[in-house]
């Protein structure tokens with residue numbers, strides 16, 4: 210090999226070494242910049258479809274109940290003291306009944322004309338004829354026997370006579386305790402629009418505030434929105450609602466709601482019923498059936514008749530007719546906030562011989578107050 214040939218061979222070997230080393234360097238650096246090998250596997254092996262993109266039609270696994278969901282439940286106001294809070298709502302009744310009576314009693318002498326005015330005031334407030342006679346006779350005797358002429362003392366005497374007429378000794382508690390480990394069952398009845406569904410929803414809140422477990426029965430299958438309305442009331446305080454098909458048999462919804470109450474070991478089942486005209490005998494008979502069918506599961510412990518206080522004498526007629534079909538055990542007087550006829554409390558109690566247990570004094574969720582004779586009369590005369 211010549212010297213020139215040797216130099217050429219060394220040059221070729223050197224060039225090969227330089228190019229090969231450079232390529233190796235580039236490859237090595239390049240490999241270091243690649244992502245780790247794991248993702249390569251992801252690309253090659255398609256993931257399960259449900260992980261790639263959850264199908265919106267497929268319901269997700271139920272999530273454990275979050276704290277915020279529990280937090281959204283409302284805490285109803287304790288029932289005690291509601292009547293005192295709502296006393297100003299009796300303003301209309303206060304004006305015509307309470308203030309009317311006090312104005313006459315405040316006069317220096319009470320002649321026959323003054324007593325007639327007292328009588329008229331009581332009658333105008335729907336106290337009813339017999340109760341009015343009784344109150345006037347008793348108050349006159351009270352003032353005469355005790356020689357009362359001072360208006361302030363006369364007011365005290367009036368208060369005592371009104372309380373006596375309303376009868377503070379009546380048991381006004383909701384009879385909602387069942388026997389033999391079964392829930393108490395409260396059936397709520399009345400004509401259309403008196404406020405039954407609202408009352409059932411509010412009663413659920415009263416019971417929940419009292420730490421009772423409750424099941425609602427939407428046996429008003431007649432009015433389309435009634436079951437939804439009731440369910441909403443229940444959801445606000447975490448209470449389930451049993452409902453049936455629209456136009457279905459109300460008795461079977463009543464039956465199933467009590468069945469659910471027994472299965473859940475609930476304290477109370479509250480059953481809403483369809484409003485019915487008290488003049489329609491077929492519908493009234495159906496109400497009797499609802500009660501009988503429910504009682505195949507557990508005794509009805511309370512039948513509450515809801516009466517709209519603004520309907521006056523008509524409310525009394527309803528009370529009479531409902532009382533003939535189901536054994537009414539308590540009265541709920543709604544819309545007492547919108548009437549000057551607060552005396553209906555006295556009249557309706559006498560008509561049925563059962564106590565007023567709750568009064569509705571507004572449209573708020575907790576505007577249903579347990580009735581108390583002393584607090585009511587104090588509100589009227591304040």
Ligand SMILES: Nc1nc2c(ncn2[C@@H]2O[C@H](COP(=O)(O)OP(=O)(O)OP(=O)(O)O)[C@@H](O)[C@H]2O)c(=O)[nH]1
Pocket residue numbers: 399400401402403404405406407408429432435483484485542543544545546547568569570571572576
């Ligand atoms: N101002 C006032 N409104 C009330 C009171 N109680 C109920 N209401 C209103 O009365 C209306 C009728 O109430 P509902 O509970 O739907 O009556 P319902 O008796 O269930 O009606 P039906 O299902 O048709 O028989 C609603 O607008 C209630 O907000 C109350 O004490 N005061």
